[in-house]
Amino acid sequence: MKALREAAEKLLREKRVSLVIGYEDRKGRPAFFAAKPEDCGRLAYDASCRQNLAAYLGKPEIRARLPVAVVAPPAVLRSIVVLTAESQLPPGQVLALAVDGDSFLGTFDAAGVAELLRAKYSTLAPEPALLERVQGLLQKSPAERAAFWEAEFSKCTRCYACRAACPGCYCSRCIVEKNAPQWISTAALGHGNYTWSVMRAFHQSGRCTLCGACEAACPQGLPLMLLNAVLDREALEEFGSRPGYDPEAKPLIGSWSADDDHSYMR
Amino acid sequence: MARIGVFICHCGENIGRTVDCAAVSAAAAKMPGVVVGMDYKYMCSDPGQQMIRKAIIEQKLTGVVVGACSPRMHERTFRAAAAEAGLNPYLLEMANLREHCSWVHSNQAEATQKAIDLVRVMVAKVRRNRPLRPIRVPVEPTALVVGGGIAGIQAALDIAAGGKKVVLVESGPSIGGHMARLSETFPTLDCSQCILTPRMVEAASHPNITLMTYSEVASVEGFVGNFTVTIRRKARYVDPAKCTGCGDCFNKCPIKKIPNEFDAGLGLRRAIYVPFPQAVPNKPVIDAAHCTMLQKGKCGLCAKVCPRGAIDYQDQDRLEKVKVGAVVLATGFQLWDHAAYGEYGGGRLRDVIDGFAFERLASASGPTAGLIKRPSDGKEPKTVVFLQCCGSRDDKVGKKYCSKICCMYTAKHAMLYRHKVHDGRAVVFYMDVRAAGKGYEEFVRRAIEADGAEYVRGRVSRITRRRDGKLVVLGADTLAGRPVTIDADLVVLADAVVPRPGSEKLAQLFGVGYDQDGFYSEAHPKLRPVETAAAGVFLAGACQAPKDIPETVSQASAAAAKVLGLFAKPELEREPVIARVNRTTCAHCRACISACPYGAAKDFDIVDRAGKVLRAVADVNEGLCQGCGTCASVCRSHSVDLDGFTDEQIHAELNAL
Numbered sequence: 001m002k003a004l005r006e007a008a009e010k011l012l013r014e015k016r017v018s019l020v021i022g023y024e025d026r027k028g029r030p031a032f033f034a035a036k037p038e039d040c041g042r043l044a045y046d047a048s049c050r051q052n053l054a055a056y057l058g059k060p061e062i063r064a065r066l067p068v069a070v071v072a073p074p075a076v077l078r079s080i081v082v083l084t085a086e087s088q089l090p091p092g093q094v095l096a097l098a099v100d101g102d103s104f105l106g107t108f109d110a111a112g113v114a115e116l117l118r119a120k121y122s123t124l125a126p127e128p129a130l131l132e133r134v135q136g137l138l139q140k141s142p143a144e145r146a147a148f149w150e151a152e153f154s155k156c157t158r159c160y161a162c163r164a165a166c167p168g169c170y171c172s173r174c175i176v177e178k179n180a181p182q183w184i185s186t187a188a189l190g191h192g193n194y195t196w197s198v199m200r201a202f203h204q205s206g207r208c209t210l211c212g213a214c215e216a217a218c219p220q221g222l223p224l225m226l227l228n229a230v231l232d233r234e235a236l237e238e239f240g241s242r243p244g245y246d247p248e249a250k251p252l253i254g255s256w257s258a259d260d261d262h263s264y265m266r
Numbered sequence: 267m268a269r270i271g272v273f274i275c276h277c278g279e280n281i282g283r284t285v286d287c288a289a290v291s292a293a294a295a296k297m298p299g300v301v302v303g304m305d306y307k308y309m310c311s312d313p314g315q316q317m318i319r320k321a322i323i324e325q326k327l328t329g330v331v332v333g334a335c336s337p338r339m340h341e342r343t344f345r346a347a348a349a350e351a352g353l354n355p356y357l358l359e360m361a362n363l364r365e366h367c368s369w370v371h372s373n374q375a376e377a378t379q380k381a382i383d384l385v386r387v388m389v390a391k392v393r394r395n396r397p398l399r400p401i402r403v404p405v406e407p408t409a410l411v412v413g414g415g416i417a418g419i420q421a422a423l424d425i426a427a428g429g430k431k432v433v434l435v436e437s438g439p440s441i442g443g444h445m446a447r448l449s450e451t452f453p454t455l456d457c458s459q460c461i462l463t464p465r466m467v468e469a470a471s472h473p474n475i476t477l478m479t480y481s482e483v484a485s486v487e488g489f490v491g492n493f494t495v496t497i498r499r500k501a502r503y504v505d506p507a508k509c510t511g512c513g514d515c516f517n518k519c520p521i522k523k524i525p526n527e528f529d530a531g532l533g534l535r536r537a538i539y540v541p542f543p544q545a546v547p548n549k550p551v552i553d554a555a556h557c558t559m560l561q562k563g564k565c566g567l568c569a570k571v572c573p574r575g576a577i578d579y580q581d582q583d584r585l586e587k588v589k590v591g592a593v594v595l596a597t598g599f600q601l602w603d604h605a606a607y608g609e610y611g612g613g614r615l616r617d618v619i620d621g622f623a624f625e626r627l628a629s630a631s632g633p634t635a636g637l638i639k640r641p642s643d644g645k646e647p648k649t650v651v652f653l654q655c656c657g658s659r660d661d662k663v664g665k666k667y668c669s670k671i672c673c674m675y676t677a678k679h680a681m682l683y684r685h686k687v688h689d690g691r692a693v694v695f696y697m698d699v700r701a702a703g704k705g706y707e708e709f710v711r712r713a714i715e716a717d718g719a720e721y722v723r724g725r726v727s728r729i730t731r732r733r734d735g736k737l738v739v740l741g742a743d744t745l746a747g748r749p750v751t752i753d754a755d756l757v758v759l760a761d762a763v764v765p766r767p768g769s770e771k772l773a774q775l776f777g778v779g780y781d782q783d784g785f786y787s788e789a790h791p792k793l794r795p796v797e798t799a800a801a802g803v804f805l806a807g808a809c810q811a812p813k814d815i816p817e818t819v820s821q822a823s824a825a826a827a828k829v830l831g832l833f834a835k836p837e838l839e840r841e842p843v844i845a846r847v848n849r850t851t852c853a854h855c856r857a858c859i860s861a862c863p864y865g866a867a868k869d870f871d872i873v874d875r876a877g878k879v880l881r882a883v884a885d886v887n888e889g890l891c892q893g894c895g896t897c898a899s900v901c902r903s904h905s906v907d908l909d910g911f912t913d914e915q916i917h918a919e920l921n922a923l
């Protein structure tokens with residue numbers, strides 16, 4: 001904790017960043033924006049931090065204050081790599097204060113983040129508890145599964161907290177807000193709810209780092225990670241996609257190569 | 267206010283038989299925005315088109331729906347008619363009442379209801395259509411020809427004669443293809459080299475043709491009129507600018523025992539070599555796999571003897587970009603490997619050879635100087651058995667199709683053999699004799715009647731080698747209904763014609779389709795036999811299907827005519843169905859840029875008046891975009907729309923159902 005605070009303070013003091021985005025030493029560990037060196041004493045980090053702070057990097061208010069530093073556990077480091085690959089982070093404008101468990105690992109630029117991930121976290125796998133939940137779901141019959149999701153999605157109030165929590169949701173105009181034409185109903189019921197949640201997950205396939213921030217943010221307790229985890233597995237097994245390791249990676253949906261399987265073309 | 271006209275075509279009885287066209291036009295007339303509904307027997311005929319033109323003018327129509335056949339059939343026709351009447355052609359849409367309705371249904375009431383629905387959908391769409399203008403793109407009047415066999419040479423010469431530039435790319439060290447390997451050619455028996463080599467020389471010296479031998483296509487960008495093709499110039503290790511072709515190097519090279527591919531392995535070549543004496547260009551290359559200098563750094567003799575210092579062991583593959591407006595694929599064929607037939611020796615019997623090997627034996631410039639000698643002991647064979655359909659018309663082990671040329675060249679082989687070995691027997695096993703060509707049947711009759719080739723109808727079940735070196739050929743004479751056994755000295759298998767290895771990869775680079783056997787697919791088997799599904803890419807020769815020389819040359823000249831037609835105008839008009847990016851909502855995630863198969867989606871900087879970059883977004887190059895819509899489908903924020911198929915139009919179509 002001390003090391004993290006010192007590193008953050010140093011960055012601000014040396015004016016290498018204008019803002020450090022971290023977690024506050026307070027119950028619930030809310031996000032905290034340290035703009036002055038003396039603010040850094042209020043930073044904290046432990047396993048209870050569920051928010052993915054990389055989500056702030058997409059917000060115009062934060063972009064206006066670049067360069068910034070972010071407190072980043074492994075999943076957030078991967079989000080930074082995803083955002084780099086998707087040209088969302090201007091080069092050299094974001095530093096990561098890497099943390100893991102209780103330890104502070106150092107300050108890294110984008111290239112350093114990718115290197116750290118490759119060296120230390122290349123075998124990062126979804127949490128066993130999550131995989132167990134997925135297995136449980138997959139054991140149900142299609143009809144049972146449909147009923148399960150029907151019940152879950154019906155709780156959604158369309159507050160879009162999941163979207164706000166996700167670093168991948170950086171579009172300035174989300175598809176759900178498109179009204180000419182309106183493809184997805186915005187009324188908080190029925191088919192619109194279903195479409196929204198499934199589409200949100202689809203839009204993260206090949207990009208989700210399984211940080212869990214969306215599920216943690218959902219006030220209605222929807223098991224969003226089940227959708228994310230299944231898509232993650234699909235992307236890995238079918239396309240070998242491991243998002244968040246290669247800052248030059250081509251998007252999973254939206255890339256192709258002449259070596260792709262063309263046998264279906266005959 | 268929308269003023270839509272709906273015109274329903276009976277298509278003779280094609281639509282009228284199952285769909286009540288009058289009912290459809292009456293229903294359409296009541297749809298919102300529709301001011302006229304009419305039906306007619308043949309809308310595409312002159313009176314039909316006149317109905318549409320008249321209504322556009324008199325009723326001041328703002329949009330038209332024609333309920334008829336597939337837009338692939340007549341959209342152009344009707345749009346041209348609309349344009350003549352002064353309506354922007356892109357304000358006309360077609361509802362497919364034939365392929366999508368009458369042809370696939372039989373119940374009249376239901377089919378009529380469906381036809382009304384299809385029309386309603388298009389009326390909903392056309393109300394949201396916007397006038398579009400065709401896109402003009404400049405054409406680069408240079409052609410790329412891939413493959414330097416007779417097909418590629420002919421196409422290149424014809425395009426060059428038309429005054430346009432050609433880049434002729436050949437993967438081997440010389441142009442000429444298989445024709446250069448043939449002895450004499452059916453049906454006239456003129457010497458292949460004598461008719462081919464002058465053309466090879468002409469191709470190499472023509473001011474409009476740039477020859478790139480020992481080269482391959484590495485990548486392709488762009489589209490019809492504006493391709494950028496990257497060519498890999500393979501390392502030759504001999505500088506062609508310095509080399510005079512004197513031959514000192516390959517006469518001295520100590521690595522002598524490499525089977526010469528050109529001679530079907532019957533002759534030998536060195537590690538530095540020209541494939542055959544009449545090669546164009548007549549300059550050697552070093553075969554890196556066999557050269558000890560390149561493999562182990564030992565030898566270097568050729569560099570020592572070369573009087574011009576042309577040898578360069580450090581030579582490397584180079585990439586070169588060429589800009590071309592059209593492409594002719596002419597990559598030819600090869601023979602199927604009969605090793606798959608265990609009953610014919612599985613490729614292990616030295617005196618069981620393929621057609622090319624026989625061509626080389628019979629050729630005056632071949633390894634035996636035109637004397638027929640069998641590979642195992644160099645003796646003159648007194649009985650030669652020829653087997654047609656080896657691997658053809660056999661969908662179990664070989665190929666389902668007929669290779670088309672084998673009947674003819676087998677007759678030629680039997681004839682040439684009898685001309686050279688007067689006391690020899692030539693026995694031909696055949697399934698049918700397919701000699702459908704000008705002078706072809708006569709040619710086969712001549713082989714049988716004048717030259718005494720013995721034709722046996724039937725198949726050979728087994729070829730074995732006896733101790734004394736004879737090949738025992740066990741077959742059946744199905745006309746006489748009895749088995750036959752022949753003691754042969756040489757067996758020639760007419761192996762099936764198959765595409766070259768790597769031809770599928772090349773097709774993928776150019777976006778050209780191919781069939782299950784790997785032959786390139788033409789755009790239409792009857793009406794567009796030299797075009798492909800990829801605009802601006804044409805086909806010539808045996809890469810499309812088995813072909814003899816006359817057919818190959820005809821197709822090559824046809825492809826050249828297509829290329830010259832394309833180059834006749836300085837600009838190309840293209841359908842304005844292209845993608846547009848909404849710059850306000852684009853998040854610049856670059857998914858579309860990565861996904862666009864034509865390299866049309868690109869980065870774009872939005873700048874202020876002072877030139878300061880405010881934001882980056884995606885943008886679409888109108889000239890390159892093909893309107894495939896891939897970008898629109900990967901855009902998460904739906905910031906890409908396709909002109910002519912906008913989200914709004916498609917949403918309206920769905921809602922109308």
Ligand SMILES: Cc1cc2nc3c(=O)[nH]c(=O)nc-3n(C[C@H](O)[C@H](O)[C@H](O)COP(=O)(O)OP(=O)(O)OC[C@H]3O[C@@H](n4cnc5c(N)ncnc54)[C@H](O)[C@@H]3O)c2cc1C
Pocket residue numbers: 412413414415416417418435436437438440441442443444445448450451452453481482483596597598599600601621622625671675678766768772806807808809813814815816818
């Ligand atoms: C045994 C035999 C005897 C025959 N006798 C006769 C006859 O007497 N009369 C007759 O009319 N026909 C005859 N034919 C048919 C004749 O050989 C063909 O019609 C003719 O060779 C077809 O020419 P092509 O240019 O299409 O193909 P090819 O001759 O195969 O030439 C293709 C060329 O393209 C090059 N190439 C291939 N792939 C690439 C690539 N990716 N990049 C660059 N270059 C590439 C190859 O190296 C080659 O030079 C005979 C065929 C056989 C097998």
Ligand code: SF4
Pocket residue numbers: 654655656658659667668669670671672673674697698699700760
């Ligand atoms: S051309 Fe003649 S030999 Fe060749 S496959 Fe056809 S029928 Fe058989």
Ligand code: SF4
Pocket residue numbers: 844845861862863864865866867886887890891892893894895896897898
């Ligand atoms: S529609 Fe989009 S993906 Fe397709 S060619 Fe145009 S820009 Fe490229």
